[in-house]
Amino acid sequence: MAPATLKDIARELNISVSTVSRALRDSYEINADTKRLVMECAARLHYRPNPIALSLKGASSKAIGVIVPQIANYYFSQAINGIEEVANQRGYDVLIFQTHEAYDREVANLRQALARRVDGLLISLSSETNDVSHLQELQQQGTPIVQFDRVSALLNTPRVVADNFGGAFAATAHLLQSGRRRIAHLTIQPWLSITQERLAGYRAALAHYGVPYEESLVRFGTFGPDEVGPLVDELLALEPRPDAFFTASDRLAVGCLAALRQRRVAIPGDVSLIGFTNLTVADMLAPSLSTVMQPAKQIGQEAVGRLLDLIELKHRAAPPATLTMPTTLVIRESSSWPIDIISK
């Protein structure tokens, strides 16, 4: 049995389709009895408005698009969970798109979202994206957009981000407070907002503690696989050697950890390590990987909340504010943890 339509209800009650439509929408100017009858019948038939027909009509499609670099990533999948939670609660479907860190895919995803007539868009920029004209265009066509995590200043929308500056400051300050002085910073593409903010936090902490900033201690990697080893080698070759690492992503953190292990550099004996990461397996598997945790789920919730407000109330008047969510510094460097391998 196909889903019930307005027509079904109309036939059932021997009234016209438009009356049914109004009974379900407009509360005013309609007979109370008729309305009650319609509501009742709709409930009985499990009537759900067809979002497809709605979007064709040009009205709301009750769907929002979410464009992220990838879902095989703990941060983004948690963010998506938060997004879905709030969106579903407010009656919206969520369409997920992955850019795989490629600008072309981002543009293609945008087209798909547009074709599916999403009511609004949530986006975290791909690492390849530095031109946002495709998004500006969409915005000018009237599609509400909210940026989260990796945002662009060139795109005038509300933004929800983690406190990258604060997190990086806290991490760096912690390392400095525990006596480290030569802190290497392994980070990602320099044009990303998160990269710049984290670098700024790192530099601010150094400045605050009177430690000079040294350019050679900062290396920019990508999200690609296995290029971490060489970077770590370069850094370890410096004179004097770094006594701490602060990495800016999940992959870099894990890669750095593995590289240090392989080179038999003791953690936290020889060097300390703090990553900007949301890996939960690290809790269990990497007792020496301290992390700056981002509230991924809450960021998603806040972002989608703002988007839905934008869609429903058309708060276009309100200035696009940036919401900064606090991060948490989790220190794991207990040397009393049991170790992974005990050969007999």
Place this chain on the structure above:
Amino acid sequence: MAPATLKDIARELNISVSTVSRALRDSYEINADTKRLVMECAARLHYRPNPIALSLKGASSKAIGVIVPQIANYYFSQAINGIEEVANQRGYDVLIFQTHEAYDREVANLRQALARRVDGLLISLSSETNDVSHLQELQQQGTPIVQFDRVSALLNTPRVVADNFGGAFAATAHLLQSGRRRIAHLTIQPWLSITQERLAGYRAALAHYGVPYEESLVRFGTFGPDEVGPLVDELLALEPRPDAFFTASDRLAVGCLAALRQRRVAIPGDVSLIGFTNLTVADMLAPSLSTVMQPAKQIGQEAVGRLLDLIELKHRAAPPATLTMPTTLVIRESSSWPIDIISK
């Protein structure tokens, strides 16, 4: 500027909408010149058929639904990557839905997918699901369905699965060959296809090597958080103690690893550990976690391929076959790996 429609092309060329439609659709004998003109104009205006209108019409929506337990899971996100790759290549959008392992959400997702008029459905059952009537209903309405990973025999569809039996057999056999005799099996809900197949593989290997099956060595957990510790404790309390663990999921493997560490049980000194898992971070962080790898991406690709064939060619006649993809046993128990913590 809104996306171009058939009407735009028709106006531009001073012909009727239906002619344009046919020219693009290449239906039957149409004037070659007209066709060329239309094609040209369509290209110039960047015409893309509106999938929304198509689905309202009752025809193809060029979208498939994918229902998985969760995306914050390496196996499923890789599978989704495979699915998207093939689907996009063949001109389909992919709508992703998460059940969060809950039956109610699965039903709700199904409704959403239905409302969005997906052309077909790819599903991996939630761990709560043992009644598949909601899917049978959908199938009777004519929606093509393909199951993957967690499948039900009660639902008569093509299936694409990993070789759970073979993987479990190989893992167990490896442990037996290396001299282990009391192999604990930590697994998930007993009614899931993957659970049963893995258990069968485990038992078959034991039988093959003449080791009696012992019920107390098998424990059923869930996908919930942190219930692994107590199970491990129970198993370690057995007399004689297990000398190996074979776990059936990512979470169980990591949980078991952490629990063993915490209890200072040496791996692979005291016990061996093999997990049925697709964690890649484990490659770097857990040098003693051997795994049975599943070809997640290929499973996704194969599954979606079958679904699209079903949709496009309506191969309903062909018997719904089950495709079993081989797994890979990756042994990691080198005791020469550098250890995580070296306290000084």
Place this chain on the structure above:
DNA sequence: TTGTATGCGTTATCAC
């Protein structure tokens, strides 16, 4: 070979 009319589910704009 091409144009016209119809319908998919819904809402808005008219009439009644």
Place this chain on the structure above:
DNA sequence: GTGATAACGCATACAA
């Protein structure tokens, strides 16, 4: 108050 009708973008049976 309520019903008929047009429109959204498209495909198609039917007419020309």
